[in-house]
Amino acid sequence: MGQVIDLAVSAILLAGLYATMAYGLGLIYGVLRIVNLNHGGMIMVGAYAGWWLHFKYGIDPYLSLIPVSAAAFVLGVLVYRVLVRRLPRGAAGGVQSLLLLFGVWLVLRNAAYLLFTGNDQTIRTAYSTRAISLAGAFLSVNRVAVFGLALVVLFALHMLLTRTYLGKAIRAVAQNPDSCTLVGVPVERIYALTFGLGTALAALAGLLAATLFPFSPEFGATELLKSFVVVVLGGLGSVAGTAIAALILATVEVFAILALPSYLTASVGFVLLVLVLVIRPGGLFGQRVLG
Amino acid sequence: MKRVLPVWVRPRAVLVAGIGAAVLALLPFFHSNRYWHNQITETMLAVVAALAWNWLGGYLGQVSFGHAAMFGLGGFVAARFQASLGLPMIPAWIVAGIVAGLYALVWGHPTLRLRGPYFSIATIGVGEATRLICTYWVWLTGGSSGMSLPVQIQLKYQLYWYALALALLALAASYALRRSPLGLSLLAIKSDVDAAGDVGVSSVRLQDLVLFISGMTMGICGGFYASYYSFIEPGDMFGFSRSISFVLMGVIGGIGTIAGPAVGALIYVLLRNALLASYPQLYLGLYGLLLILVILFEPLGLTGLFLRVFHRKRPDLGVTGVAAEDSAAPATGVTPAPAEQRGAK
Numbered sequence: 001m002g003q004v005i006d007l008a009v010s011a012i013l014l015a016g017l018y019a020t021m022a023y024g025l026g027l028i029y030g031v032l033r034i035v036n037l038n039h040g041g042m043i044m045v046g047a048y049a050g051w052w053l054h055f056k057y058g059i060d061p062y063l064s065l066i067p068v069s070a071a072a073f074v075l076g077v078l079v080y081r082v083l084v085r086r087l088p089r090g091a092a093g094g095v096q097s098l099l100l101l102f103g104v105w106l107v108l109r110n111a112a113y114l115l116f117t118g119n120d121q122t123i124r125t126a127y128s129t130r131a132i133s134l135a136g137a138f139l140s141v142n143r144v145a146v147f148g149l150a151l152v153v154l155f156a157l158h159m160l161l162t163r164t165y166l167g168k169a170i171r172a173v174a175q176n177p178d179s180c181t182l183v184g185v186p187v188e189r190i191y192a193l194t195f196g197l198g199t200a201l202a203a204l205a206g207l208l209a210a211t212l213f214p215f216s217p218e219f220g221a222t223e224l225l226k227s228f229v230v231v232v233l234g235g236l237g238s239v240a241g242t243a244i245a246a247l248i249l250a251t252v253e254v255f256a257i258l259a260l261p262s263y264l265t266a267s268v269g270f271v272l273l274v275l276v277l278v279i280r281p282g283g284l285f286g287q288r289v290l291g
Numbered sequence: 292m293k294r295v296l297p298v299w300v301r302p303r304a305v306l307v308a309g310i311g312a313a314v315l316a317l318l319p320f321f322h323s324n325r326y327w328h329n330q331i332t333e334t335m336l337a338v339v340a341a342l343a344w345n346w347l348g349g350y351l352g353q354v355s356f357g358h359a360a361m362f363g364l365g366g367f368v369a370a371r372f373q374a375s376l377g378l379p380m381i382p383a384w385i386v387a388g389i390v391a392g393l394y395a396l397v398w399g400h401p402t403l404r405l406r407g408p409y410f411s412i413a414t415i416g417v418g419e420a421t422r423l424i425c426t427y428w429v430w431l432t433g434g435s436s437g438m439s440l441p442v443q444i445q446l447k448y449q450l451y452w453y454a455l456a457l458a459l460l461a462l463a464a465s466y467a468l469r470r471s472p473l474g475l476s477l478l479a480i481k482s483d484v485d486a487a488g489d490v491g492v493s494s495v496r497l498q499d500l501v502l503f504i505s506g507m508t509m510g511i512c513g514g515f516y517a518s519y520y521s522f523i524e525p526g527d528m529f530g531f532s533r534s535i536s537f538v539l540m541g542v543i544g545g546i547g548t549i550a551g552p553a554v555g556a557l558i559y560v561l562l563r564n565a566l567l568a569s570y571p572q573l574y575l576g577l578y579g580l581l582l583i584l585v586i587l588f589e590p591l592g593l594t595g596l597f598l599r600v601f602h603r604k605r606p607d608l609g610v611t612g613v614a615a616e617d618s619a620a621p622a623t624g625v626t627p628a629p630a631e632q633r634g635a636k
Contacts, residue, residue, distance in 0.1 A: 035411075098354065098408055106579025107579035109575055110573065267424060270423075274416045278405075
């Protein structure tokens, strides 16, 4: 019984990270109808950026969240302005944008290999191995911190999308870009901002993940697939849906350890992805537009 | 004169293919350079794989990022049947092809209902899951340490002609799948599944058929690879980078064209060997850059470049081809009609 509770707690803590990771992907897809394959690349970039700031200048990884996200935002806007904008949208551009953004990912990965070699890296801080005890169970400080930060980020996003003019504009563009042009919403700028926002979220999630797991230039591929599972399960743009979907994925993954040999647990996410796509491509709650 | 070939076969194409094949078949007798012998064999194997990928990714527009799953499965099935059951090489390849084709149907039949990015993402999942499962399926694959077949120098030399035969078959199949009446149905499915269904094209059956042929060919390629290199291991056979190499060949040569991916395969193999020899630390990024440039400037790849240089008419290849360029979004301002939800069917 104690084991089940321990696993449940670690599933909940993991779900926070998964939700943050997936939200950027869902946001970009919801507004631009583009699957950002570079999401995995930006997760990797975020991880390395945090590691570099910590390793070189001794900046605490949680403090570097803001500068790293800001830089990733700029990078995202650039990628949109220079590359993505030139593609046709919708069904015609689907495959092309996929391949294009995959190309960007390959370039980033190569850059990481050149700069940091292919070795596994970790961010180790003074509190990396510290744990707090809670009702008899021990919780890693890092995991709790990541969970808390993920909640803060998701709440801030929810507020941004529902309570601000910008958020309203983003949701409107997601519903119908043509009508937005008619009423004077700068659609192109919203697209660029959304792409930047999604990219920044990816880097932020990557940095959070890097405080928990080791990473290499290959980091991000599995995370991209998990994000996709969450997006498809949870529907688009709904914070609550994303959170529930992330919880489902984390629970299935964590509890798979009880039923499967450990080497197969890694494939649970992939199998779940295919199953979800086949059985409920519209997500658990039907396909929702942002809001 | 009685018509020997169906109406949709151009005699000129048959002639060109025949001459090319004859030259390649006789080449080793005049020029016995082992390095090029090996390069051409490798290239022809890549040609077969690239064409097989293109049937699904180009003709149907279902870009697969997981074709290494069938390649690897075919390789290990062929190797296992030869090593443990003593089956001769060719029957082992056939068994490998059938197993790989059936495996493609197992995951593909349900996932092919998905369109565009949804399908592509699902294939990443399939590829990675297959890699993980097969890596630990020691009976079939020998686990991470892989498995070896006896090295036969003479056979390795002869496999050149086997590869040539396979490449010719794959080219013929590419030609038939594009230009026959069946090809029109595939084009219809690629352009608009629902409309194709309305005029009586059975998209489910045809997509399954193409997937099976594609997967089967991949399996045979895997079997060939195992025979040629005598050593295979799951991390390489099922690797994501192998799946990506098929995509790259198709994109470089021209997605959805008949012979484009064959040219793409040639460029890919030569480029890879040159890069690995001189700039191994850059080849990943260069592929990425190539991918970006092709997609941005010439979505039809080298074929498109060729057509542009010689002012030829561009073939209608469905959504990712000419039609996409016509409806391409202007850089700024009004976007075309809001993208409809293709995945949620």
